[in-house]
Amino acid sequence: MCGIIGVIDRSREPMDGTAIRRALSMMNERGSGEGAGYVVYGCYPEFRDYFALHVFFDNIHETKPRVDELLHQWGRVVHDEEIPTWDLPRLRKVHTPWRYFFRPDTRLMPRSTTPAEEIVTELVMRINTSVEGALVFSSGRNLGVFKAAGWPEEVADFYRIEEYEGHCWLAHNRYPTNTPGWWGGAHPFNLLDWSVVHNGEITSYGTNRRYIESFGYRCTMFTDTEVVAYLVDLLVRRHDLPEELAVTALAPPFWDEIDAMEDDRRRLHRALRLTYGSAMMNGPFAIVVANQESMVAFTDRSKLRPLVGAEHGDRLYVSSEEAAIRAMDPGITRVFMPRAGEPIVGRVVA
Amino acid sequence: MSPSIGSLPPKYRVTVDPDRCMLCGRCVENCAYGAFRREGDRILTNSRVCTACHRCVAFCPRDAIDVVERPLDYRSHPVWTRGVREAIYNQARTGKIVLAGMGNALDYPMIFDRLVLDACQVTNPSIDPLREPMELRTYLGKKPQRLELARRGDGEVELLTELSPNLCLETPIMIGHMSYGAISLNAQLALAKGVTAAGTFMGTGEGGLPEPLRPYQDHMIVQVASGRFGVDIDYLERGAAIEIKIGQGAKPGIGGHLPGEKVDEAVSKTRMIPVGSDAISPAPHHDIYSIEDLAQLVRSLKEATEWKKPVFVKIAAVHNVAAIAAGIARSSADAVVVDGFRGGTGAAPRVFRDHVGIPVEAAVAAVDAKLRRQGIRNEVSVIASGGIRESTDVAKIIALGADAVYIGTAALVALGCRVCGNCYRGLCPWGIATQRQDLVDRIDPEAGGLQVSNLIHGWTLELMELMGAAGINSIESLRGNRDRLRGYMIDQALMDVLDVRSVGA
Numbered sequence A: 001m002c003g004i005i006g007v008i009d010r011s012r013e014p015m016d017g018t019a020i021r022r023a024l025s026m027m028n029e030r031g032s033g034e035g036a037g038y039v040v041y042g043c044y045p046e047f048r049d050y051f052a053l054h055v056f057f058d059n060i061h062e063t064k065p066r067v068d069e070l071l072h073q074w075g076r077v078v079h080d081e082e083i084p085t086w087d088l089p090r091l092r093k094v095h096t097p098w099r100y101f102f103r104p105d106t107r108l109m110p111r112s113t114t115p116a117e118e119i120v121t122e123l124v125m126r127i128n129t130s131v132e133g134a135l136v137f138s139s140g141r142n143l144g145v146f147k148a149a150g151w152p153e154e155v156a157d158f159y160r161i162e163e164y165e166g167h168c169w170l171a172h173n174r175y176p177t178n179t180p181g182w183w184g185g186a187h188p189f190n191l192l193d194w195s196v197v198h199n200g201e202i203t204s205y206g207t208n209r210r211y212i213e214s215f216g217y218r219c220t221m222f223t224d225t226e227v228v229a230y231l232v233d234l235l236v237r238r239h240d241l242p243e244e245l246a247v248t249a250l251a252p253p254f255w256d257e258i259d260a261m262e263d264d265r266r267r268l269h270r271a272l273r274l275t276y277g278s279a280m281m282n283g284p285f286a287i288v289v290a291n292q293e294s295m296v297a298f299t300d301r302s303k304l305r306p307l308v309g310a311e312h313g314d315r316l317y318v319s320s321e322e323a324a325i326r327a328m329d330p331g332i333t334r335v336f337m338p339r340a341g342e343p344i345v346g347r348v349v350a
Numbered sequence B: 001m002s003p004s005i006g007s008l009p010p011k012y013r014v015t016v017d018p019d020r021c022m023l024c025g026r027c028v029e030n031c032a033y034g035a036f037r038r039e040g041d042r043i044l045t046n047s048r049v050c051t052a053c054h055r056c057v058a059f060c061p062r063d064a065i066d067v068v069e070r071p072l073d074y075r076s077h078p079v080w081t082r083g084v085r086e087a088i089y090n091q092a093r094t095g096k097i098v099l100a101g102m103g104n105a106l107d108y109p110m111i112f113d114r115l116v117l118d119a120c121q122v123t124n125p126s127i128d129p130l131r132e133p134m135e136l137r138t139y140l141g142k143k144p145q146r147l148e149l150a151r152r153g154d155g156e157v158e159l160l161t162e163l164s165p166n167l168c169l170e171t172p173i174m175i176g177h178m179s180y181g182a183i184s185l186n187a188q189l190a191l192a193k194g195v196t197a198a199g200t201f202m203g204t205g206e207g208g209l210p211e212p213l214r215p216y217q218d219h220m221i222v223q224v225a226s227g228r229f230g231v232d233i234d235y236l237e238r239g240a241a242i243e244i245k246i247g248q249g250a251k252p253g254i255g256g257h258l259p260g261e262k263v264d265e266a267v268s269k270t271r272m273i274p275v276g277s278d279a280i281s282p283a284p285h286h287d288i289y290s291i292e293d294l295a296q297l298v299r300s301l302k303e304a305t306e307w308k309k310p311v312f313v314k315i316a317a318v319h320n321v322a323a324i325a326a327g328i329a330r331s332s333a334d335a336v337v338v339d340g341f342r343g344g345t346g347a348a349p350r351v352f353r354d355h356v357g358i359p360v361e362a363a364v365a366a367v368d369a370k371l372r373r374q375g376i377r378n379e380v381s382v383i384a385s386g387g388i389r390e391s392t393d394v395a396k397i398i399a400l401g402a403d404a405v406y407i408g409t410a411a412l413v414a415l416g417c418r419v420c421g422n423c424y425r426g427l428c429p430w431g432i433a434t435q436r437q438d439l440v441d442r443i444d445p446e447a448g449g450l451q452v453s454n455l456i457h458g459w460t461l462e463l464m465e466l467m468g469a470a471g472i473n474s475i476e477s478l479r480g481n482r483d484r485l486r487g488y489m490i491d492q493a494l495m496d497v498l499d500v501r502s503v504g505a
């Protein structure tokens, strides 16, 4: 089932984690206490130029040196520390969450147009597939994912989420059917600037995974959600599609609708489906994807999972439930429900 | 019969129950092999000529006929099977290569029957295709890796990429190449009407495009094979697509042979060869001795048709099929047809039919994996053929990575074919593999067309139900979706090739 919520402030006004913690708990009916998580954009202004790598270590003494070594080989770590947490009686700390602020040495990837991103992607893939006991779960600049197995308010308190501030937040309340209790399986999923929260099941996962892996991504989290982050990265960063079109590629109109469009649009939509047929996502889902500049929410082509949007001034909210949005901001002025496949897009203007 | 070996036991015994028989004479009329004759008020039979084509059984109004297979078998022996022994008697007598019809007849395990499909329960809803859209539309041809776009002044996005021509199928089921000559005109007409009604395509085979088929040419894929029979610019331009046939799953590595007896006036015209001459398609194309020669032929055909037609290349599924397909993907070809070793044929040497090549399931899995590894899967479509028997085979092969399938035998069965395996004798009592007019007339192209489109339609509905149950509403999301397959009692090595997990895993 799962509950999702996201907010972006279009004028980049920061919000702390208090409201979203409250909102996510409103949807406990949708979770099972086995996974919750938050991502906040704009939380590390003092390290804004560095990639913030959040890593779960099973064992600091054995695995961390291997990750350190890889990072030193590919760039420079300006600061690293254990992510501050509070001990809670009900949350068993099975991993040690750590953060690195890292600058890749772009000279090592001379032929790429986005060398820093390539290096970080490669490092994430490599650590996650080959360093046992280490999992990079957040790798963007000036953003951080915080997730664990537990109820939303426990996870929030564990990570002291109320102390972080940012202009865009996503959060997820999990009812797992796969990998219950595994911290890596909680949402949000993140790669570089992209974070994803997802309610549903992607029945096309096998197709999407085979497609994305042929571009060098490696799926390591045993869940269908990470593939969304990679697809968005491929379509928007590497293939340079505008976000709306990327969403169209992932949840395209039906052929009947395309056939009825006027010439130019029909050509474009047909080309999108032909080119990105394997990227298209099937099954019931509502997904929110965010980066520093924007937040995009959309559902599957039949809208088999709920999604509602709301506005209040510069703030745009999306969620599985209106009640959660109201818990976060009782002053919302407009509530709306997008149609199947139709994206809700919020962009920062400042 | 040979003086020292004597005759072999009859394959079938045909009996007529005199208590039931009403002496209508239909069996006498219908049997093309002369198994029945009337003497006084009895029908007598000659079992030796029977091929178990069941034409008589199908038309006897009294169910008076009984055909029994192997009424007198050899002493059973696991090694010295009937087939092995008879091939030896045969060759001891003739000193020749033994020919056989239809597809692979050895008892290899069917991989299809050891793969099971998935369905949704609870965590995601299955989709009811009667209420929700369910999309099977399939485009065959090259697709770009990515799109080039330009943002216009008014904020709209303009598409700069020019797409290559693709074939648009309403359902991913096509009918493979069976030539005029190998099968009758009425059979081809019925297939053509069937695919046209179903919104899909069929192959002409290497037999040219006879005049009466031209009204359906927009649904026909014309073939260029090693004999180049029937090929001229008019023929190429009429087809919706062009297919170069390199090999065939039923007989990889060898050519074809249409005996002179089958080359009558009409066949001679479409094949462009003299009446009564043998039509021999050599084993290799004599202008293709390597991959670059093939790439050149693809380009020549494209050039000749002004780059307006997709060009497919058909190869037999052999051990190295994946690398060959990758080579083809690098040419200008739009699709590679992978023909598995169960593919049917009019006639093939028995040793080839039964022992050369690999099953289409493994071949498609290997081809798809190789193309993806090289990042060129979008460069070609993959069409699977050879042994597709029902809609579940279609679903499974698409999940393994194919874009569409060709069916052959199944389409003929829809026209009445009983898989008797005697196509090469030219006396097909169902009017399919024959040019004898009285037999050909047994197919009403109109009714036959309906049977063929019914079959495709029926499979299409089943495919929709299978996809709906798996929570998938578009064929793109089934393609290569091996996570929705599980192997049941398949060994680990094959599971690795298929890249599927075991049931329960």
Ligand code: SF4
Binding pocket: B016, B020, B021, B022, B023, B024, B025, B026, B027, B028, B043, B056, B059, B060, B061, B062, B063, B064, B065
């Ligand atoms: S078709 Fe049947 S009923 Fe008619 S003659 Fe033959 S066996 Fe008798």
Ligand code: SF4
Binding pocket: B053, B102, B412, B416, B417, B418, B419, B420, B421, B422, B423, B424, B427, B428, B429, B430, B431, B432, B433
């Ligand atoms: S098409 Fe061939 S196998 Fe089928 S009934 Fe005719 S002769 Fe027999």
